[in-house]
Amino acid sequence: MSAFNAIGEEREIDRDEFTPGVEPQPTWCPGCGDFGVLKSLKQALPEVGRTPEEVLTVTGIGCSGKLNSYLDTYGFHTIHGRSLPVARAAKLANPELEVIAAGGDGDGYGIGGNHWIHTARENHDITYIVFNNEIFGLTKGQTSPTSPKGHKSKTQPSGSAKTPLRPLSMSLNAGASYVARTAAVNPNQAKEIIKEAIEHDGFAHVDFLTQCPTWNKDARQYVPYIDVQESDDYDFDVTDRREAAEMMHETEDVLKEGTVLTGRYYVDDDRPSYQQEKAAVGEMPDEPLAERYFDDDAEWERSYDLLDRHT
């Protein structure tokens, strides 16, 4: 008898269930790419058979952090850059939950970069969506880790002297087993990629290009976009690390020139997830740990039985 009966419930799911009934209404600007992420999640979740109460959406701080205010699931709006450590612990505590982490490029690639690297390295079975608008939005338009070199802002008045970070290549090197890029302007592809990411057993990183019409007016709206799987110009094997790495490198290079490449870049279905690795060394309980606290028959070990070594 589970204490978490929302999990695994078999029923018809309407995408409206993920929309909060009365309020809050999104505070994102008109034309913001964040709406695209929200929409693709609302479409993807029913299609993968997940109900609002078996999903935990963990966000950071920024415009993107408000995702779970407008997506009706269990939500944890954490602090700047820390969505991943909160999310992966929730998954370890109750692996039956569908855990989705989300944040912006400043949140994930800047202040939370260390957590991103290590969560990818460990291959936790969670989905990580980064709203990448190449700018700090909520704080009004400062240069971010993905802003192009030369980007001018109030904090970089002479133009940024820094080369932008390479999110896809970084994630691959760190150990992510699913890496994709999509764009808000490409809703069909976005939905499909989000579905794949959720269903992937391991760390699935989606770099989601979300245009910022308010603070990044100079930047393109990420159109026209090219799907590297659809286009005849690109041919590479998403299961081959080397080919994936080359394709990622090219994608990151050409974005600076205004060419928007999207699609799946790396998919490794063979790599065990972190929970599986942890179980293999005998350090992961068989049953979800969270269930045990509701199990009246559970036997709780006590320190009295450990005292032999001290007498």
Add this chain to the structure above:
Amino acid sequence: MSDDELIWRIAGGSGDGIDSTSQNFAKALMRSGLNVFTHRHYPSRIRGGHTYVEIRAADKDVQSRGDGYNFLLSLGDSFARNPQEEAYYGNEEIKPLSENLDELREGGIIVYDEGLISEEDVEAINLEERAEENDWHVFPMDLRGLAKEHGREVMRNTAGVGVTAALLDMELEHIEDLMSDAMSDDILEANLEILHEAYDTVNEEYDFEHDLRAPTGDHGAEQALLSGSNAIAYGAIDGGCRFIAGYPMTPWTDVFTILSQNFPDMGGVSEQVEDEIAAAALAVGASHAGVKAMSGSSGGGFALMSEPLGLAEMTETPLVLVESMRAGPSTGMPTKPEQGDLEFVLYTSQGDSSRVVFAPGNIEEAYEQTRLAFDIAWEYQIPTIIIYDQKLSGENMNVDVEFFDREPEPGLGSTMTEEELKEAAHDASGKFHRFQHEPDNDNHVSPRSLPGQKGGRYLATGNEHSPVGHISEDPDNRVFQMERRVQKLEAIRDELDEERPSNQTYFGEDDAEYGIITWGSSQGAVVEAVERLNEQGHSVRGISVSDMMPFPEQEMTEFLESVDEAMVVEMNATAQFRGLIQKELGRFGEKLTSLLKYNGNPFEPAEVVEGYEVNLEDGDREPTAQVRIEPAAGD
């Protein structure tokens, strides 16, 4: 001061097996019926360097290190670096002998390994002359040679224990038993041979002129020897904790290690992660999903936890953190104790503090208050912090085994079941009222749900939020939520005052003129000092405080009203606890003086006695110990 106690110090290089040898010898003394207390002194390096462990053993209660010590077993430093290059490193081999002499009591015993420490070096430190002056009994023994002859050189600590036992007229039985538990086959055989050979050699070759003998005693009940870190880890286990996340840092690593080693067999999860921000954030995430979780660190690592700690306060996520203090600021002295993080732990993170902080004063309190921390945290949905230090972390004391014979408490406090959620308040769209303005109870706690439960959906956020968790800046909602969080602390204070045994420890005379106040791990030395002062005819009452937040206003007021003056004893330079008393009570400033120590070593009882005497009797005199007296307000 008397020699009805043995204070045995084993000194050598880090890596010479000082820890394991002393642990076994302490157990042997405990098994022989004595009360024991250990004190560990070590440098922040892996090999070499001067390190010692001191074991105090007596028939009476021992809760602190003593004043000085009376038996030195100096192994010398076998990891001394490049002794040929004295220009760079000096002579390290002899340091475990030369650097320990100042605190050795008159009439004390010295055993040193002449197989490692050369005759010239011993002459160079004038040992003979000093021994004569202080009536020390010196026994140079070739421990290294003896060990080599029957086994391997590293077994010279066993030879040292054999010599110790002979000189103290101890039976070898308990020592042999402990060796048999820890070793087997050839190794055991060689060690036993070495033990006996050393024992017999001393008895055959020396006439004893010293008076010191091992004391005798009887416990009447089975004892366990354990450290503060053990006690905290065990309190967590019995409090139902099954998730820990951490990053290594001395001295907190001990608790992290003990739980990491035990959790796999208990179905628990331990995570070593990228940094302390992640460590505390993981504990928050696991707790949010329904598991009793903890994290911890020492000062520098705890600084990184400020953010997730604040998040736990705002989202009312139950959480236990431990902070094992060491001398600061910054990297400070990593292996030395200090009580300098009190204000930091009470207030770090933005906004008004909403947390519980306990500072256990000894091994039993460390267990008790860690259990309590899990109870309080899950009932009141509030982060609870155990603040202790390098001293309590590493010191070992014997405790009645029966003390631990208690049922575990894995309950999740004010967490709802799905059944209960059916009856709970929801908004029109079906979201659960996780943060009610006025919950239907006296303790201001709004019951929580867990992700995956039916009917419990809500948003947790570090922003100020409405009852269902939506971000809200509405003034009325803000005041409701803010006041409810603050009132939880008042409810906790009421529970601690009215429904639980006091966490404060009282000692000395009830009706005394003078008070001595301390907190945390300085308790043991102060208890002993107060006992001595009263024996000397003074009238002194002591209190060791554990409740740092919410502050025990009632108990402290009663205590301070009952005495004419009081001295606050703590290991820091700015009298942080005394400041807390004045802040919380708003009075008594003119009654309170401070005795402060911050040289990296914990208080010895005699230093507290002297502090009292200087303070009360002749304020013009400077204390001889490396301490500072801070006068009362207006003095």
